[in-house]
Amino acid sequence: MKLKTVKNIDLKGKRVLFRVDYDVPTKKIGGKVEVEDDTRIRLTIPTLDYLLEQNCKVIILAKNKRPDGKVVEELRLDPMAKRLSKLINKPVKKIDECIGSEARRAVDALGEGEILMLENTRFHPGETKNDPKFAKELASYGEIIVNDAFSLSHRAHASVVGIAKYLPMVAGFHLQQEVEMLSSLTENPKHPFVVVVGGAKVSDKVNAVVNLAKVADVVLVGGGVANIFLKAEGFDVRSSYMQDVIVDEKKRRMNFIELAKNLLRITKNEKMLLDGYIPLPKIIYPYDVLAAKRVKSKKVQVVDLTEEDNNGNLSKDLMFLDIGPRTMKLYRKIILQANTIFWNGPMGVFEEKAFEEGTKQIALATAKADAVTILGGADTTAAIRKFNLEKRYDHVSAAGGAALDFLAGKKLPGLVPMMSK
Numbered sequence: 001m002k003l004k005t006v007k008n009i010d011l012k013g014k015r016v017l018f019r020v021d022y023d024v025p026t027k028k029i030g031g032k033v034e035v036e037d038d039t040r041i042r043l044t045i046p047t048l049d050y051l052l053e054q055n056c057k058v059i060i061l062a063k064n065k066r067p068d069g070k071v072v073e074e075l076r077l078d079p080m081a082k083r084l085s086k087l088i089n090k091p092v093k094k095i096d097e098c099i100g101s102e103a104r105r106a107v108d109a110l111g112e113g114e115i116l117m118l119e120n121t122r123f124h125p126g127e128t129k130n131d132p133k134f135a136k137e138l139a140s141y142g143e144i145i146v147n148d149a150f151s152l153s154h155r156a157h158a159s160v161v162g163i164a165k166y167l168p169m170v171a172g173f174h175l176q177q178e179v180e181m182l183s184s185l186t187e188n189p190k191h192p193f194v195v196v197v198g199g200a201k202v203s204d205k206v207n208a209v210v211n212l213a214k215v216a217d218v219v220l221v222g223g224g225v226a227n228i229f230l231k232a233e234g235f236d237v238r239s240s241y242m243q244d245v246i247v248d249e250k251k252r253r254m255n256f257i258e259l260a261k262n263l264l265r266i267t268k269n270e271k272m273l274l275d276g277y278i279p280l281p282k283i284i285y286p287y288d289v290l291a292a293k294r295v296k297s298k299k300v301q302v303v304d305l306t307e308e309d310n311n312g313n314l315s316k317d318l319m320f321l322d323i324g325p326r327t328m329k330l331y332r333k334i335i336l337q338a339n340t341i342f343w344n345g346p347m348g349v350f351e352e353k354a355f356e357e358g359t360k361q362i363a364l365a366t367a368k369a370d371a372v373t374i375l376g377g378a379d380t381t382a383a384i385r386k387f388n389l390e391k392r393y394d395h396v397s398a399a400g401g402a403a404l405d406f407l408a409g410k411k412l413p414g415l416v417p418m419m420s421k
């Protein structure tokens with residue numbers, strides 16, 4: 001996918017609406033809201049620096065959480081403006097409106113190389129309704145939109161999509177990188193291409209996994225996702241966590257066990273060879289797991305799922321909480337043979353020391369592999385940070401839902417205005 005970027009347009013001295021995603025984790029310290037994790041703010045700095053080099057007048061558009069079209073004091077953008085200012089060591093003027101007379105005055109007063117942050121766009125009901133009047137008003141403050149908010153691209157909102165009806169929109173460096181890296185997975189990945197999927201929220205990932213399974217050589221499953229595949233294959237997963245059936249917002253019922261069965265059936269063909277001669281099935285699920293009756297339990301046991309009687313005498317209360325040692329070894333071996341790796345979702349309840357090993361082994365193997373390595377998912381990111389491996393991958397996507405929709409092959413409305421014809 002090719003996008004128009006900041007490099008394809010003359011920005012010198014222009015009034016630029018800089019669309020970013022500064023919806024970052026916050027915490028309250030002494031009654032004041034402070035930024036807890038500024039990753040998403042830092043990711044926009046290369047583009048911001050470029051805009052300042054071009055002497056642009058920068059007007060930042062951002063949202064925070066879900067105030068549902070009303071002003072919510074705690075969701076103001078002041079902490080983000082403060083953090084950004086600290087990071088770039090420059091003043092960032094923040095006002096308490098996103099449209100209206102105060103906004104207009106502040107925009108008019110803005111000089112070249114100066115930065116203004118407008119208030120949370122979601123304080124206005126027109127934002128999520130993609131109201132053209134609201135979009136037009138926002139658009140009137142700038143001459144061009146620079147979009148660095150890939151993680152919002154799946155939302156057809158006024159400041160993401162509606163606004164582009166009135167002004168040209170180009171991609172910033174961060175958005176461009178997300179699109180390039182994620183595209184490299186679906187368009188011509190270098191084979192062998194190994195997808196690793198785990199975690200709990202199958203409903204979010206299922207479409208991406210089904211789509212990636214078409215291009216991948218092997219899909220390794222772990223975490224709560226593995227329990228679904230195990231059940232689909234007739235294993236008794238006891239009291240394991242599982243999202244088996246959901247009803248989505250369009251009232252469609254999705255049965256993930258049936259989906260897993262289907263996926264196993266249509267992907268029976270073997271593509272990748274282990275050690276050059278052992279054919280691997282396309283979808284591989286754990287053949288041993290770590291199990292316990294409670295997440296905090298000291299009594300952890302390895303359950304071998306290949307045993308003949310399917311462990312008939314195991315307690316009904318057991319939960320499968322991580323992949324087992326033999327599975328870890330196999331997954332590691334496969335990952336080390338890959339040329340492209342995409343990983344989303346922890347292999348186990350990594351928050352607990354007793355169940356972090358599977359995720360750690362995948363993180364280490366992926367870091368070591370001589371491959372293009374791309375990771376996604378908030379909890380996956382938290383896990384690699386915990387293991388201090390964050391810097392060892394080619395790309396760690398900061399977009400949850402948007403990245404998964406993109407990988408599912410959906411057309412993201414927020415990207416359409418930037419697509420080169």
Ligand code: ADP
Pocket residue numbers: 198199200201202222223224240241320321322344345346347348349350351376377378379380381
């Ligand atoms: P991500 O945010 O990376 O996309 P998810 O949100 O889908 O990942 O899932 C992360 C959560 O899944 C973690 O909190 C982890 O504890 C949980 N998890 C992983 N494996 C299991 C398991 N076997 N049983 C229950 N929970 C699990």
Ligand code: MG
Pocket residue numbers: 201377378379
């Ligand atoms: Mg998560």
